[in-house]
């Protein structure tokens with residue numbers, strides 16, 4: 001039975017899972033959840049995920065939510081190269097170190113900037129709340145500064161010398177702010193080089209995952 005992946009490529013964690021599945025040639029059936037139509041809020045979807053969010057996977061009847069948990073599960077269950085989530089305890093711990101940190105840093109601060117600068121004004125047809133935008137821009141830049149000067153200080157990838165699931169989640173989160181017309185590449189040279197490295201490693205899937213985002217980032221007049 002093919003793995004089912006419920007998601008939407010405008011979602012940062014969904015893109016990370018999409019790239020991972022493709023790069024590892026794991027067969028799956030994509031179930032597009034149209035959040036603009038509120039499909040994630042439907043009764044049918046709620047049965048799958050009472051948290052009403054994407055992504056979700058279903059693997060031979062086993063349902064799993066939360067991108068970090070999903071990626072770790074896929075690394076354990078499927079035939080993938082060890083570098084994605086090393087079995088060596090210390091190397092794995094370094095990946096976990098980032099995965100734990102990112103929830104309240106890269107994920108929270110970049111996503112909130114994107115929401116206040118772009119998504120909320122779009123959904124509510126009203127101008128951005130400038131106070132919130134300024135606050136989250138400050139917090140996002142603190143996070144980006146830490147990625148530039150701490151996580152990428154001595155290594156080509158976030159947690160070492162090889163690409164891991166941490167890099168996929170981190171890169172997809174940072175790319176999201178381009179829809180709100182902020183590109184981290186312009187201010188953070190190490191982040192720029194690292195994003196290009198990650199893209200190169202997993203292309204054509206990186207570009208495929210970011211196709212809609214790239215179009216939106218190009219079109220947005222904000």
Ligand SMILES: N[C@@H](CCC(=O)N[C@@H](CS)C(=O)NCC(=O)O)C(=O)O
Pocket residue numbers: 010011012013035040052053054055065066067068
């Ligand atoms: N911690 C969750 C976050 C999932 C999440 O926030 N998904 C967003 C899209 S990026 C969503 O479904 N939002 C719909 C909503 O909040 O109504 C994960 O990493 O999987």
